[in-house]
Amino acid sequence: MSISSNILKAFLGLSIASSFALASEINVYSHRHYDSDKLLFEAFEKKSGIKVNVITAKAEELVSKLKIEGANSPADMLITSDIGNLYEAKEEHLLQPIVSKTLVENIPAHLRDSDNEWFGLTKRARIFVYNPEKISEKELGSYLDLSDPKFKGKLLTRSSSAAYNKSLLASIIANHGEAKALEFAKGLVANFARDPKGNDRDQIKAVASGEGDLAIVNTYYLGIMLNSKDPKDVEIAKSVKRFFPAQKAEGTHINISGAGVTKYAKNKENAIKLIEFLSSPEAQTIFAEANYEYPANPAVKASGTVATFGTFKEDTLPLAEVGKYNKKAVEIATKANWR
Amino acid sequence: MQKFKYLLAPLLGLVISLPIFSLVIYFIAQGDFSMTSINLSELLLYTKNTAFVLFGTAFLVLLLGISTAFMSARFEYFGSRFFSLIFVLPLAFPAYILGYSYVGFFEFHGILATLLSQPKVKLDILNIYGVTTILSFAMFPYVFILARVSFASISSTVVELVSLKQLSFCKAFFTVYLPLAYPAIFAGLVLAMMEVLSDYGTVAYFGVDTFSVGIFKSWFGYGNLNEAINLAIIMLLMVFSMMLAESRLRAKFRFISVTHSSKKAPKVKLKGLQNGIAFGLSMLISTFTLFIPTGVLLYWFYLDFNTLDWSSLTYLYRTLSLNILSSFIIIALAFGMEYASRFYPSKLGVISHKLSILGYSIPGAIIGIGILLFTNFIDQSFGKVVLGGSFFALIFAYLSRYFAASIGSVENGFSKIDKSIDDATIVFGTSEWGRIFKVYLPLMRPYLLSGFLILYIDLAKELPATLLLRPFNYDTIAIRIYELASNEILYKSAFPSLLLVLTTAIAVLLLNSKFVRGRR
Numbered sequence: 001m002s003i004s005s006n007i008l009k010a011f012l013g014l015s016i017a018s019s020f021a022l023a024s025e026i027n028v029y030s031h032r033h034y035d036s037d038k039l040l041f042e043a044f045e046k047k048s049g050i051k052v053n054v055i056t057a058k059a060e061e062l063v064s065k066l067k068i069e070g071a072n073s074p075a076d077m078l079i080t081s082d083i084g085n086l087y088e089a090k091e092e093h094l095l096q097p098i099v100s101k102t103l104v105e106n107i108p109a110h111l112r113d114s115d116n117e118w119f120g121l122t123k124r125a126r127i128f129v130y131n132p133e134k135i136s137e138k139e140l141g142s143y144l145d146l147s148d149p150k151f152k153g154k155l156l157t158r159s160s161s162a163a164y165n166k167s168l169l170a171s172i173i174a175n176h177g178e179a180k181a182l183e184f185a186k187g188l189v190a191n192f193a194r195d196p197k198g199n200d201r202d203q204i205k206a207v208a209s210g211e212g213d214l215a216i217v218n219t220y221y222l223g224i225m226l227n228s229k230d231p232k233d234v235e236i237a238k239s240v241k242r243f244f245p246a247q248k249a250e251g252t253h254i255n256i257s258g259a260g261v262t263k264y265a266k267n268k269e270n271a272i273k274l275i276e277f278l279s280s281p282e283a284q285t286i287f288a289e290a291n292y293e294y295p296a297n298p299a300v301k302a303s304g305t306v307a308t309f310g311t312f313k314e315d316t317l318p319l320a321e322v323g324k325y326n327k328k329a330v331e332i333a334t335k336a337n338w339r
Numbered sequence: 340m341q342k343f344k345y346l347l348a349p350l351l352g353l354v355i356s357l358p359i360f361s362l363v364i365y366f367i368a369q370g371d372f373s374m375t376s377i378n379l380s381e382l383l384l385y386t387k388n389t390a391f392v393l394f395g396t397a398f399l400v401l402l403l404g405i406s407t408a409f410m411s412a413r414f415e416y417f418g419s420r421f422f423s424l425i426f427v428l429p430l431a432f433p434a435y436i437l438g439y440s441y442v443g444f445f446e447f448h449g450i451l452a453t454l455l456s457q458p459k460v461k462l463d464i465l466n467i468y469g470v471t472t473i474l475s476f477a478m479f480p481y482v483f484i485l486a487r488v489s490f491a492s493i494s495s496t497v498v499e500l501v502s503l504k505q506l507s508f509c510k511a512f513f514t515v516y517l518p519l520a521y522p523a524i525f526a527g528l529v530l531a532m533m534e535v536l537s538d539y540g541t542v543a544y545f546g547v548d549t550f551s552v553g554i555f556k557s558w559f560g561y562g563n564l565n566e567a568i569n570l571a572i573i574m575l576l577m578v579f580s581m582m583l584a585e586s587r588l589r590a591k592f593r594f595i596s597v598t599h600s601s602k603k604a605p606k607v608k609l610k611g612l613q614n615g616i617a618f619g620l621s622m623l624i625s626t627f628t629l630f631i632p633t634g635v636l637l638y639w640f641y642l643d644f645n646t647l648d649w650s651s652l653t654y655l656y657r658t659l660s661l662n663i664l665s666s667f668i669i670i671a672l673a674f675g676m677e678y679a680s681r682f683y684p685s686k687l688g689v690i691s692h693k694l695s696i697l698g699y700s701i702p703g704a705i706i707g708i709g710i711l712l713f714t715n716f717i718d719q720s721f722g723k724v725v726l727g728g729s730f731f732a733l734i735f736a737y738l739s740r741y742f743a744a745s746i747g748s749v750e751n752g753f754s755k756i757d758k759s760i761d762d763a764t765i766v767f768g769t770s771e772w773g774r775i776f777k778v779y780l781p782l783m784r785p786y787l788l789s790g791f792l793i794l795y796i797d798l799a800k801e802l803p804a805t806l807l808l809r810p811f812n813y814d815t816i817a818i819r820i821y822e823l824a825s826n827e828i829l830y831k832s833a834f835p836s837l838l839l840v841l842t843t844a845i846a847v848l849l850l851n852s853k854f855v856r857g858r859r
Contacts, residue, residue: 197546209447
């Protein structure tokens with residue numbers, strides 16, 4: 001045994017080990033910050049033997065980071081909790097098309113990109129929460145109706161820079177045109193009970209406290225409050241009523257969490273495997289149970305608390321359209337003085 | 340060699356401000372100086388709000404910081420030792436957590452309402468006054484920590500002079516004690532102000548549009564990172580010119596430095612009514628700045644107790660190991676820079692000194708982008724990933740952003756060392772290293788420790804740069820708190836927040852202990 005053959009062996013061993021390490025891991029940039037995701041990644045690791053490495057940050061930051069890093073980026077996959085940034089990532093050529101029969105089968109067409117560069121994984125509906133003593137269900141209809149002067153001094157929502165409001169306004173632009181959207185935004189602002197502040201939970205509390213009568217919020221925050229360890233949260237969430245808007249029109253606006261494979265992914269195959277896993281009934285059930293979101297895979301039913309909200313007609317406008325108008329939405333909100 | 344020493348301070352400053360230079364170079368290279376998304380009336384609103392929050396916070400921070408520092412440094416009263424620990428702790432709260440806990444306290448069906456059994460009782464603090472108050476609660480310890488060391492080192496000669504001249508307490512305070520502590524107070528105030536300028540989370544939650552909200556609106560709203568960087572650079576220029584103006588001002592008012600050679604004045608023992616007033620005041624301040632928010636967190640902790648997530652302990656371990664390493668590096672460089680500026684001064688050194696602390700005034704996420712631009716430039720020149728996603732990048736970001744947090748304390752310490760000591764060490768022919776280790780480091784110990792403490796706390800709760808730059812799977816406790824809070828499960832963020840406060844309390848105790856401080 002010569003020394004050189006030993007070195008050769010060691011070198012081979014090392015290179016095999018490193019190529020193995022490369023083949024069996026995946027680097028994820030994720031904007032989702034839920035414990036359910038950690039469970040899902042663990043389940044995937046167990047099942048596939050592929051190690052999932054994660055960095056979480058804000059979606060805009062992750063997109064900027066991908067852009068600056070370019071071909072040097074270690075990321076294989078991007079997950080955001082809003083359509084706007086996924087759309088932006090595609091526009092900036094940071095993603096690549098995925099060929100996957102499983103994903104096309106699992107995710108409905110309006111929840112994925114037409115070029116298959118991103119796929120929706122969970123849905124959140126943007127609904128109304130209202131005080132039944134002040135507002136009757138009959139008065140409620142579509143989002144656009146909120147600009148009616150009869151709601152003067154009654155409406156609550158967080159700032160227009162929150163991704164969920166941005167996407168809602170973008171969907172209104174896509175469905176009804178810019179002029180209508182501006183009219184809506186102006187009417188909404190005129191009807192505000194107070195300046196937008198706080199998060200979704202604070203809006204629900206403000207309805208309960210009588211500061212306003214109706215708030216625009218995401219369904220899953222209601223789910224979180226109804227299952228809170230803080231009895232006051234539960235009491236408050238129970239004291240308000242839910243309304244799914246636009247049932248006689250385009251349907252309730254939904255936003256998605258979604259994922260795509262980055263353009264320079266070094267572990268492309270693994271990334272596709274992970275997204276496929278996340279769209280599977282097994283993973284979709286965990287999404288639905290743990291964070292009160294709606295599964296994107298129609299084969300999986302909403303569960304627990306969320307199921308009690310009832311079924312509803314959702315806006316099936318392709319989400320790419322919503323993404324397209326995201327920046328326009330910020331412009332319109334600014335014009336309408338919606339802070 | 341001697342020539343090189345004169346370049347030491349400028350070089351250090353240059354390295355530390357590299358991320359800012361990267362931003363400026365990027366800014367120029369892009370050639371895109373337009374402000375298309377943010378209009379003039381918005382800019383005016385941001386400026387107005389920023390000014391209000393800034394000056395409001397400055398006033399309250401000075402009021403709270405100076406009074407607590409003076410009380411605990413000069414007087415002995417019931418609980419004074421306890422309070423000197425307590426006054427540091429609000430700094431351990433990320434400001435937005437302090438905000439959340441106060442909202443939880445005052446909101447409809449909130450904790451106050453429950454305590455009073457009056458569900459209707461609520462106080463809406465989500466406004467500009469609320470955010471100003473919360474930020475000053477979170478920031479006053481900067482002034483407290485730095486000014487306390489200064490007040491405590493007032494020599495007995497000064498006190499004797501005051502009593503010889505028969506000055507009234509007020510007169511003595513404003514004409515003698517306060518000016519003596521001016522560098523320290525100012526250093527603390529600058530930290531508080533810069534942190535207020537860079538805060539995004541708290542002001543956004545409270546619905547107050549400040550300059551940093553504008554920066555993020557460009558970036559997050561319009562996806563226009565260029566414009567966000569442009570705005571950040573405008574902010575930098577304003578802070579830079581303010582600092583230059585201050586140093587001119589300070590040059591006019593050369594304060595007598597208090598030498599370490601003289602004996603420190605003993606604390607005054609308060610009795611009777613004075614004792615009661617000092618205790619009452621301390622109690623009042625700590626109730627609002629610490630006890631109420633901690634109480635809220637303890638209540639949330641209690642609600643969450645059965646479903647507690649012990650993984651927070653892992654996050655804590657990571658935070659501390661990264662934190663202690665980074666703090667040592669930063670404080671050592673701060674000492675090096677101040678030492679070099681004192682013995683090998685140059686005009687370039689003065690400018691680079693000012694540049695090196697600018698990082699503290701712009702949002703951490705923007706500094707993070709500066710680091711990304713820089714590390715990516717290096718990676719690209721090597722043709723492979725060398726720095727990207729490494730701890731080096733993260734620690735560099737901390738250095739660049741938090742250098743200001745340590746330098747103020749170190750600068751203040753050096754200003755208290757009489758020039759005659761410099762001359763003496765040179766006359767006695769001690770070697771450079773000998774003089775650093777045998778003379779300056781020991782003399783600087785309390786100042787280095789307070790600088791270390793501020794760094795330690797700042798880094799433990801640092802969020803934006805860590806979010807952007809940390810290696811894969813390396814979550815810190817601040818990130819854990821952020822994840823839970825942004826999921827709006829506030830009660831779950833109580834446990835990691837309390838852990839953060841607890842480790843800070845331990846750090847303060849340790850740094851105050853004779854074991855670390857040695858005999859004074």
